[in-house]
Amino acid sequence: MLFSSQRGPGGAHGLASSETRAPLGYAVAALSKLAQSDLLDRTGLRKQTEQLVFTATRGGFRTAAAAGRAFARRGSKGPGVRPTTPSAGGVFDLTPTEDEQMLVDVVSEFAQEVLRPAAAAADDACAAPEGALRSSVEIGLPILGVPESLGGLGDERSAVAGTLVTEALARGDMGLAVATLAPGAVATALSLWGTDEQQQTYLPAFTGDDVATAALALAEPTVLFDAMSPATTAVRSGDGYRLTGVKSAVVRGAEAELFVVGAQLEGKPALFVVPSSAAGIEIEADPSMGVRAAGLTRLSLTDTPAELLGDTDGTAYADCVRLSRLAWCALAVGTGQAVLDYVSDYVKTREAFGEPVAHRQSVAFMVADIAIELQAMRLVTWKAASRAAQGKEFAREVALARKLCADKGMKIGLDGVQLLGGHGFVKEHPVERWYRDLRAVGLMEGAVLV
Structure with missing residues (x-):
């Protein structure tokens, strides 16, 4: 077994209990091997030359829906399998468990090595590269919220793990993060609310190598x-x-x-x-x-x-809306972190009047404000995710998180553009794209789910 049976410091919301630790452990080990392999080069993502699905910016399109696969009816009409809720430890601790941290580390590498280099071309084309989508399937994103008994990664509710993964993906690019997470949103919805027949009919399409494209x-x-x-x-x-x-x-x-x-x-x-x-x-x-x-x-x-x-x-509908809003908060946190990382390096290396602009007090204070607001966004989002994973009422926490992430996330994007000066307005630097993405947090509903 790759991990001990002891829960990490975040025991109240861990992704997997000791009884389900082994399957998740093997999954994380596989993800680690993937991140160290030459898959990223073989897919050609670093060259950003993947053929794109469609180019809506060049006139758009209107068409019937994709023919898709045939979903054969299976199972009974009785209740389906539901993810279990982890027992609360009684201690307020949002520290990720060892399993969650390892999963986040792998996803973070995927975001930086695959999503970030492909982001500009994907933004221009309004479509995600096929190679990035295939790689997201290989690291298990569509089945993160699916119980082990149905072919997923663990039997406990995964709102915390999903939030951490979503945040890590958004540090690469929010648009590509949404594209890779969309099938998993539908799979998670089927796991949470589907009947036995619906789970047996539709979930197998998400647990194999040929994962169905799906949308919430x-x-x-x-x-x-x-x-x-x-x-x-x-x-x-x-x-x-x-x-x-x-x-x-x-x-x-x-x-x-x-x-x-x-x-x-x-x-x-x-x-x-x-x-x-x-x-x-x-x-x-x-x-x-x-x-x-x-x-x-x-x-x-x-x-x-x-x-x-x-x-x-x-x-079920209300819970779906709240879990989706929670996912958008995580996207805001991840993108905000990308802005902070980028502008912190930029102001230290960009010189004006013979010294780095970071030496200017107004610049330093603006960067500090981004860091403070980002940490507040992260903590309120993690708290809402922790309550959701434990099956507690979390409507208030999600409402607070969405308000904070929508307002402060947009301000972080605006301040990021401002800190780059004229460079913040051109596509040579990614901050203008992150600013546009962050404006979506208070507007979007659905699409992603934790």
Whole structure:
């Protein structure tokens, strides 16, 4: 066994208990080997010459959804397997466990070696390189929130591990992080709220080598959109449901084979599973100011057949929105850290009037403010993740985290651009892209989930 059975200092929220430590240990060992292999060179990511899926910036597109794979019905209609909640240790400690830290170390290397070099080209093309997506599958991102018994990494709820991984990915690039995390969001939703039949039918598509492209679609292109009150409607139709409406900011929608869609059902919001092969689906390019590498699209549904995921009283839907917002907070923290790292080096090496600009008090104070605000964002996000992993009420903590990360994250991006002066305005430096990405934190709903 790679790890001892003792829990780390963050025992209240560890990714895996001693009973499930071995599978996760072997997974982390495999990730470590991957990071040290020549895969990164063989995929050609460092040359950034991968053929891109589509170029929405050159006129956009409008098309029917991808044909996708056939999902054969399996299992019973009874309750599915649910991740267990770790026991609380009674001590307030947000230190990652040994397992979580090792996983984060591997993902951090992936973000720096694969995502960061590919980010500028992916942002220009509004699509993620195929090689980066394949590599994300190899390090297990789609199955992080799936129980071991269903082919995932561990049986405990993984909100903390998911938050740490999401933050680490965003230090490479937020847009590519969203693109690589999108299939895992759907797999996690199926693990948390799916019936036995839904889990047996859909989850195998996420646990093999040929992972299905999937998207969590909650946002809508309406004025003053309220995530808790979607305009998309669902009506009962025989044993199933029919959806009508439009969803926006759908990640990699042109190639998605499965969607989890939020809709209003008899006055309550609910989640629905929609294969891309269902009738009445149309996809349209929806390029945005930021998070462009995620390949955002608009999903139009017209009397589209769907099946309910979770309950009809809005509980599962509300948890989904909150866990998604938590993931966006983690993305803000990771991107904010990238800004801090970059500007800290820049102001120490950029000279004006015969000395580094970091010697100017106003510059030093601005960098210090970024560090302070970033740490506050990180701690409130980790606390919300810890409560979610333990199955405690976490709505208040998520609301605080989202408010703080949306406001301070955007300020960090703005200050980063300001600290670079004229260089902050040009694409030679990545800070302008990070500023655009950080503006999405207070606007985006869905897409990612922890």
